Amino acid sequence: MRFWQVLLxxxxxxxxxxxxxxxxxxxxxxxPVGVAKVxxxxxxxxxxxxxxxxxxxxxxxxxFVIGTVAGLAFGLWxxxxxxxxxxxxxxITAANSMPxxxxxxxxxxxxxxxxxxxxALAVTLVFFIVFFNVYQGVREVSTTLLDNxxxxxxNRKQLLRHxxxxxxxxWVFSSLHTSVGLAFVGAVVGEYLGSASGVGYLILxxxxxxxxxxxxxxxxxxxxxxxxxxxxxxxxxxxxxxWKPRAGETEKI
Amino acid sequence: xxEAALLLENITCTFASNDGGKVGYTAVxxxxxxxxxxxxxxxxxxxxxGKSTLLNVGAGLLAPSSGQVKVFGKPLHGVxxxxxxxxxxxxxxxxxxxxxxxxxxxxxxxxxxAQAQEQGREWLKRxxxxxxxxxxxxxxxxxxxxxxxxxxxxxxxxxVILMDEPFSALDVQTRQLMENEVLDLWMxxxxxxxxxxxxxxxxxxxxxxxxxxxxxxATHPIxxxxxxLPRPRDVAEVRTNPRFVELHKAIWDVLREEVLKGYAQQKxx
Numbered sequence: 001m002r003f004w005q006v007l008l009x010x011x012x013x014x015x016x017x018x019x020x021x022x023x024x025x026x027x028x029x030x031x032p033v034g035v036a037k038v039x040x041x042x043x044x045x046x047x048x049x050x051x052x053x054x055x056x057x058x059x060x061x062x063x064f065v066i067g068t069v070a071g072l073a074f075g076l077w078x079x080x081x082x083x084x085x086x087x088x089x090x091x092i093t094a095a096n097s098m099p100x101x102x103x104x105x106x107x108x109x110x111x112x113x114x115x116x117x118x119x120a121l122a123v124t125l126v127f128f129i130v131f132f133n134v135y136q137g138v139r140e141v142s143t144t145l146l147d148n149x150x151x152x153x154x155n156r157k158q159l160l161r162h163x164x165x166x167x168x169x170x171w172v173f174s175s176l177h178t179s180v181g182l183a184f185v186g187a188v189v190g191e192y193l194g195s196a197s198g199v200g201y202l203i204l205x206x207x208x209x210x211x212x213x214x215x216x217x218x219x220x221x222x223x224x225x226x227x228x229x230x231x232x233x234x235x236x237x238x239x240x241x242x243w244k245p246r247a248g249e250t251e252k253i
Numbered sequence: 254x255x256e257a258a259l260l261l262e263n264i265t266c267t268f269a270s271n272d273g274g275k276v277g278y279t280a281v282x283x284x285x286x287x288x289x290x291x292x293x294x295x296x297x298x299x300x301x302x303g304k305s306t307l308l309n310v311g312a313g314l315l316a317p318s319s320g321q322v323k324v325f326g327k328p329l330h331g332v333x334x335x336x337x338x339x340x341x342x343x344x345x346x347x348x349x350x351x352x353x354x355x356x357x358x359x360x361x362x363x364x365x366x367a368q369a370q371e372q373g374r375e376w377l378k379r380x381x382x383x384x385x386x387x388x389x390x391x392x393x394x395x396x397x398x399x400x401x402x403x404x405x406x407x408x409x410x411x412x413v414i415l416m417d418e419p420f421s422a423l424d425v426q427t428r429q430l431m432e433n434e435v436l437d438l439w440m441x442x443x444x445x446x447x448x449x450x451x452x453x454x455x456x457x458x459x460x461x462x463x464x465x466x467x468x469x470x471a472t473h474p475i476x477x478x479x480x481x482l483p484r485p486r487d488v489a490e491v492r493t494n495p496r497f498v499e500l501h502k503a504i505w506d507v508l509r510e511e512v513l514k515g516y517a518q519q520k521x522x
Contacts, residue, residue: 147314148344150332152358152409162357166348243348243389 067126075134122186137171258445282471295456298466299515337411468515
């Protein structure tokens with residue numbers, strides 16, 4: 001299968017290459033060779049992308065960590081406190097339905113044009129994903145499990161640590177793939193809307209000069225790093241959720 | 254008479270109805286039940302008659318609408334910490350291995366890890382799960398999970414053991430093996446047991462006393478039978494004992510009517 005997947009990529013690239021021999025096409029869609037040259041220059045000859053990539057990744061990681069921790073804490077709190085969740089329910093729904101990208105200019109005013117306005121935007125994206133998953137997870141913890149832990153002598157703190165959190169963790173992980181992607185999106189969109197560094201800024205600059213090859217190069221680099229982050233999440237997930245049955249795994253008795 | 258290990262006095266449980274109406278559902282009404290220390294009592298009754306409700310009251314997981322629970326003479330408030338509860342459903346924590354599930358109760362009580370692990374291994378061996386310490390629940394069969402749950406409950410050495418149809422999900426052979434194992438463990442320790450089941454054979458084969466509950470709603474005990482079969486018993490062999498057959502007939506005469514009532518009610522609902 002791997003072979004056919006690679007073959008498909010090669011076919012698309014070759015088709016793109018030949019189609020882009022046409023000047024008009026190349027103007028709008030770029031040229032694969034040109035894109036490769038830009039990437040090569042970024043990473044090797046000029047080596048000037050590392051600073052921008054570093055900024056974007058820092059923003060992503062910060063947003064991811066802050067958003068996940070806040071979502072986890074808030075989700076646990078609201079999941080366990082009926083009163084608070086009843087009170088805040090409509091506001092949470094409203095905050096979640098709001099198109100949050102619109103907040104970018106406000107965050108720009110609050111946090112300046114440095115990395116924190118981008119982090120803030122990305123956090124708003126990550127937070128709700130994690131929050132809703134944890135909230136759901138806490139609500140749906142099996143009552144038998146809870147009763148059993150209580151009968152085994154668990155106090156409130158132990159219930160939280162040994163039942164609620166592990167149970168919520170499996171829900172968080174199902175959301176981490178989405179949220180790591182969204183942290184990245186938040187960071188890049190934030191940069192795109194106003195900044196002086198980062199990959200989003202590079203793309204914006206290139207668009208300003210109608211440099212399609214550089215735009216595509218930026219997209220390729222972003223995609224590769226998004227895949228990398230996703231892979232990292234999978235590794236961590238496998239390590240932490242080894243107790244979970246996998247589909248199709250035979251049970252050795 | 255020595256103080257009962259678990260005493261339920263005039264327990265009534267009324268649940269608020271879902272639609273917010275004034276008329277709640279009274280599952281249990283004026284039910285009283287006493288279990289002496291070391292006594293094995295089974296409660297049988299038609300399905301859906303509130304057996305589990307009664308057990309949850311005894312465990313302190315459910316506060317009765319009226320009536321009182323006493324544990325060794327002391328009124329019960331909150332969870333009954335002298336009781337161990339073996340649930341009907343899956344109660345093992347899926348993110349913990351067999352060993353760390355079994356030692357959970359000790360861990361909650363603050364027993365040092367090394368000591369807890371040693372006891373845990375011992376208990377796993379005792380229930381026939383030696384060598385399966387690192388299996389996660391999803392890697393074990395239904396019977397193995399029940400054994401682990403049994404070890405998890407008994408490792409805390411509770412003075413009262415509550416069991417809610419613990420073997421109803423098992424096949425007949427595994428079930429008889431488990432019943433004998435429970436009897437052996439019980440004979441060694443002689444704790445008070447409140448055993449809920451819908452299987453009359455199981456109830457008679459295992460208990461000192463069988464209590465029959467009426468059909469719900471407003472369930473209450475309507476008959477009590479002392480089981481004077483000799484111990485130690487083998488649950489498979491004891492069934493052929495003529496006294497077993499006699500007792501079975503006597504209890505079934507009482508139970509049958511309730512089962513029919515319960516069945517008719519469910520059909521109407």
